[in-house]
Amino acid sequence: MTGQPELSNRVFTVPNILSFGRLLLVPVFLVLLMQGRDAAALTVLVISSLTDFLDGYIARRFNQMSRLGQLLDPAADRLYIFAAIIGLAFRELVPWWLVAVIVGRDLLLLVLGIVLANYGYGPLPVHLLGKVATFALFLGMPLIMLGLAVPALAPFSQPVAWAITLWGAFLYWWAGAIYLIETLRVIRPVQAK
Template sequence: MTQHEPQGREPKLKLCSDEASDAILTIPNAISFVRLCLVPVFLALLFSGNDLGAAVLFALAAGTDFIDGQIARRTNAVSKLGQVLDPVVDRALMVTAVISLLLVGRLPLWVIVLVLVRDLGLLVAGAWALSRWRVRVPVAFAGKLATTFMFVGFTGLLLNVPQVPGLGLVDIAWLPGFSGEPCSWGIWFIYAGLCISCGVTARYAVEGVRALRAAMAMA
């Protein structure tokens, strides 16, 4: 397969990765697998009331995303499995965090719905484009930034300390931080991550349509 790059200032849209290998047993893939295995341990700690342990473990699982990516690039160990596994683990951590925080009453329902709808849409659309047309839209830096903000926010809500005063702008319970009730500092990172992720989703949609058109033209 060849790589198609549109003319002008349009972003790179890959029909496949020439640099990615078919290797499965790589260090980055092993790290991603360990991150995935930490999810049930994190849930066990949270629902047993160990907020500190849950927050530390979640931060560890989220933070090692940067490590496996750096190892893959610096050691030329980028694999096709890793390109799929890494974002899947990120999404698994994201979904697990929002649902568990909803169950313990620290995150409003609308945030969970927004995150789940976005992530499910990206996973389904990405899997279909890859399997049907061999099209993969590269992960944008802004997308990683949004994920980082969200993970920091989730860690803050898991710790649940210190509480900070609300702005008192509205009298709506499902807008923590904007109401007058004290809330975790992590909610502001979540709001920032949501704003960035909405913009990134729109960008992915535009780039995905362009990549599919290019793939169809080459078929």
């Protein structure tokens, strides 16, 4: 016994349905954000975050973890991060270089995933630093939006939001470097044969 929970091949589980719902809300979130409807966009983001927590809890509690769920959950997370950063950059509320930093790191992970697949490996396990970086971005972006939705809070939320977002972007790349090193470590013995 490895201590890892058994993953099913089931598609229609409650956690997967919640994840599909999160994915369907991404374009709604992006449109609201680009239209400057910040309170509505923030509401969609909060609902999405709650369903993210709920799908993970249900999957673990009721043993409904699936391979599809392992793909949908991080995909939804990435799409919300992309939608938030692109929507805010479109409105010139965050610099485009921040978009490049965040999207560039995920492009690196995509390339690493292709390299690993070419060597017969699946994706690397998620590193704790990657989870912390994602959490920081998920906290920083909504705080930026909170200042937009409730201008009275902006003097307090914006400095905290920017500190967390920039720290999250730094950690995002630090985790990316760890994934790069791990990929090289995994494929190096195969190349030596």
